[in-house]
Amino acid sequence: METALIIVTLVVALLALLILVLLINAARLRPAKVKDPLPPATVFGDSKAVERFQSILQSATVWDEEDPEADRSAFDDFLPKLQALYPRVFEALELTIINDYGILLRWPGNDSSAAPVVMMAHYDVVFAKPEDWTHDPFGAEIIDGNIYARGAVDTKCILAALLEATDYLLAEEHTPPRDIYLCSSNSEETMGLTGELMANYFSDRDITPLFVLDEGGAVIDNAPLGASPEFAAIGVAEKGFFTAYCAVSAKGGHAATPSPADAPAKLVKALNRLLQTAAPARLSKPIEAMLTELATHGSFGLRLVFANLWLFRPLVLSIMKSNPETAAMVRTTYALTELEGSKAHNVIPKTAKATVNVRVDPHETVQLALTRLKDTFAKAGIAPEDAHFDLMASLDPSPISHFDDEPFAYLKSVIKSVYPNAGIAPYVQSSCSDARHFSLICPHTYRFAGFLFKGEQRSAIHGVDENLSVDSYKRGVGFYIQLIAHLEKLGEQPK
Numbered sequence: 001m002e003t004a005l006i007i008v009t010l011v012v013a014l015l016a017l018l019i020l021v022l023l024i025n026a027a028r029l030r031p032a033k034v035k036d037p038l039p040p041a042t043v044f045g046d047s048k049a050v051e052r053f054q055s056i057l058q059s060a061t062v063w064d065e066e067d068p069e070a071d072r073s074a075f076d077d078f079l080p081k082l083q084a085l086y087p088r089v090f091e092a093l094e095l096t097i098i099n100d101y102g103i104l105l106r107w108p109g110n111d112s113s114a115a116p117v118v119m120m121a122h123y124d125v126v127f128a129k130p131e132d133w134t135h136d137p138f139g140a141e142i143i144d145g146n147i148y149a150r151g152a153v154d155t156k157c158i159l160a161a162l163l164e165a166t167d168y169l170l171a172e173e174h175t176p177p178r179d180i181y182l183c184s185s186n187s188e189e190t191m192g193l194t195g196e197l198m199a200n201y202f203s204d205r206d207i208t209p210l211f212v213l214d215e216g217g218a219v220i221d222n223a224p225l226g227a228s229p230e231f232a233a234i235g236v237a238e239k240g241f242f243t244a245y246c247a248v249s250a251k252g253g254h255a256a257t258p259s260p261a262d263a264p265a266k267l268v269k270a271l272n273r274l275l276q277t278a279a280p281a282r283l284s285k286p287i288e289a290m291l292t293e294l295a296t297h298g299s300f301g302l303r304l305v306f307a308n309l310w311l312f313r314p315l316v317l318s319i320m321k322s323n324p325e326t327a328a329m330v331r332t333t334y335a336l337t338e339l340e341g342s343k344a345h346n347v348i349p350k351t352a353k354a355t356v357n358v359r360v361d362p363h364e365t366v367q368l369a370l371t372r373l374k375d376t377f378a379k380a381g382i383a384p385e386d387a388h389f390d391l392m393a394s395l396d397p398s399p400i401s402h403f404d405d406e407p408f409a410y411l412k413s414v415i416k417s418v419y420p421n422a423g424i425a426p427y428v429q430s431s432c433s434d435a436r437h438f439s440l441i442c443p444h445t446y447r448f449a450g451f452l453f454k455g456e457q458r459s460a461i462h463g464v465d466e467n468l469s470v471d472s473y474k475r476g477v478g479f480y481i482q483l484i485a486h487l488e489k490l491g492e493q494p495k
Contacts, residue, residue: 022304045161045475061124092107094106117211120435145469157451157476219232219452227295230422230452271336278333293424415448
């Protein structure tokens with residue numbers, strides 16, 4: 001009896017100790033502090049800056065990668081338009097054209113032997129069907145305080161704000177402590193060569209940038225986990241990707257005599273298995289850091305969980321896997337996008353086809369994700385000789401950039417100076433950007449736009465009625481002014 005009482009007492013004591021440790025860890029979890037904070041931003045864009053932004057948005061720079069005879073007049077006119085809008089910038093900065101239409105501007109700094117900073121924004125946009133829009137997609141009209149135009153968010157806002165910041169600081173006779181490069185690709189949306197050739201421009205000259213900043217994350221107003229009203233997510237890596245064209249062959253026949261061995265039936269069985277047996281989930285270091293920071297701006301319950309991931313990691317993964325948006329943060333995803341079968345309603349085809357778009361988690365490779373796809377077809381009973389896979393545009397995940405040293409800390413300090421109430425954390429980007437080319441030559445390649453993108457504005461990217469608020473644009477100009485104006489805080493790091 002005494003032994004049993006001792007055991008019970010020990011168990012209760014251990015549980016009490018465990019609870020105490022959990023509570024202490026939760027109480028200690030606080031938002032990450034900003035090292036060496038900057039003074040609050042005081043200079044922002046004005047109405048003239050907005051007018052110039054509207055002019056840039058009115059250029060219908062939709063790149064056609066497939067047709068060499070496509071109309072390029074919008075691209076022919078774009079650089080002259082920028083030169084007319086920002087004469088001071090183009091007088092002071094050195095212009096290099098990359099791949100006919102890519103724009104590379106070098107702003108010489110006081111010490112050109114120091115590692116330069118690269119800031120990027122593509123100026124091509126995706127196609128917009130005017131009849132689907134409430135407003136002209138290239139009219140750049142301001143309605144109820146929002147600018148409606150294709151490219152307003154993706155990503156002419158960044159390009160325009162960079163030029164505004166440069167122009168403002170030149171007028172103030174500011175010279176940066178190190179060279180600054182402004183790079184703008186004409187074919188990012190179509191995965192053209194310009195972004196890669198821009199990265200090659202630096203690697204061919206043995207130049208390793210101090211950091212690279214491209215599109216990707218932003219300040220958002222509806223962060224997961226009920227975090228504070230504004231949250232800045234900085235992309236430190238991109239998922240890999242590939243598109244797999246899958247074809248399954250079998251005997252064709254009449255629809256009156258179907259069989260489970262028919263090509264469409266076998267394909268559907270394999271695809272269903274693929275979608276139901278997802279890739280394993282795990283928390284990458286950037287996602288873990290993001291969730292932990294989000295929790296510091298949420299409820300005590302969230303802090304309790306994320307301050308004690310050593311215990312609650314399986315629970316967190318289970319919760320994240322239950323939602324498509326959060327599931328994509330922790331695993332390789334397979335998206336079924338296209339199906340093709342018979343051309344007639346009463347004919348069973350000899351071949352059935354499907355397109356699967358795959359986004360590869362940083363822990364994996366394209367080869368591993370493809371092997372899983374093929375194995376799934378095999379486990380569905382499809383013989384290797386009856387399944388065929390073709391890949392298009394495959395790319396392994398980018399390296400994960402550092403988010404625990406000086407360049408990342410500097411970026412956080414700039415964000416905090418413009419968005420003082422925002423939480424800040426790294427994340428892994430699911431979409432692709434030109435930054436993926438630079439991440440191979442620079443270990444500090446970040447993906448962040450210095451604007452507040454509201455939920456409905458983010459969902460309109462590549463969609464109908466893309467828009468950005470005038471206030472958000474003006475504030476974003478202030479972000480890039482701060483970013484450039486305080487680069488001396490980054491020290492004298494050589495190329």
